[in-house]
Amino acid sequence: MSKIKFLATLVIVISLSLSIVLKESTNSTPYQRLKDDAVVLAFGDSLTYGYGVDRIFSYPSQLENKIGLHVINAGVSGEESSEGLFRLPSLLKLKPNLVILCHGGNDILRKRSHEQLKMNLLKMINLIKESGSEVLLVGVADFGLLGFKTLSVYNDVAEQTGVMYEENIISYIESKASLKSDNIHPNEKGYEMIADSLIKILKSNKLI
Template sequence: MIRHIINIILLFIFIFAGLLASCSDDTKLPALSKDATILAFGDSLTYGTGTSSNNAYPAALQRLLQRTVINAGIPGEISSKGLARLPALIEKYQPALIIICHGGNDILRKLNLSETSDNIQRMIDLAKSNNSAVILIGVPQFGLFFNSAAFYEELAEKNNIPISNDILGDIISNNSLKSDRIHPNSQGYQLLAEDISSLLQRHGAIPGR
């Protein structure tokens, strides 16, 4: 009897998890025109530390999408500095889409992650106030399993925006895909770009291939 009850509970858990996943997958992005500008915003993971500028993920993504992708990554930047920097970039480029991959240096420096979450929320608000679509890239906490910090998924759900929450953890946990302890190599950045491209396809921003 107890086993039967446990099986029923597990079934409801799986169904609920599936519903959450389908809700996330149902988030639609505006289609990106061929002349759309995409702003890749972040720190060293966006800048491309560990490889050349031509092999950083924004350059790789530009080749995949055949659309302009601006590399707006600054190594070592914490989220509060990024928040202060973002408005001028939005005004300059008027991006149709902003890819936010920020907060890694906050995590490394053990800053207050509730403040990091607030800063990234304000980045999302800035993007939306400019009618820019947004996607999030979750940054891993460097531990046994390289799971992304929980606030990334929470922000994605709260704002109903797509997120790639596992790819960086998968890359950083694989020695053949990274240039040092925390940065991908050229192959790792290529995989990140491919994952973002796939995410954009799934959510309707670009046609499927």
């Protein structure tokens, strides 16, 4: 083999190697797998608390049973995001490895400022990140003329912060009477679907 052909072959091999490395780097997850003793904090309002069903059927309880990790149900029915922002720091002292943030439903129902809701969510996520925990944001539905649709605030927050994001499950459940215990809250099957949707997100990001 001539020197020129050898150099050309070497360049091709190096280029292919770099391409593989870059591809693997692009496809890799920035998250670390949750250990067996990891703590998950489910933080929110009545959708987290499990209003409408026995709490053993709330999504945090069903999630705990399905993934085998300790999941703290930190849902408070009727709470607005401003109240949640005030309550969150004390719970972060528990040092959760992951916080599932599903908040703002009461702000939406009571027609509070969307801009203020966005600011409260951003502040919550900032607090969670500063604590060293990962964040999984859950979008909450708004009711419009064409039915339930995730409030655009959540998409904006997810894009701005780059956190894991489940966009559609709450809106889907809200649109199905068969998955609800009343006009707003899921039934046992609805809460299970929330848990399953979160598991898909965690698996896709290789946390579990």
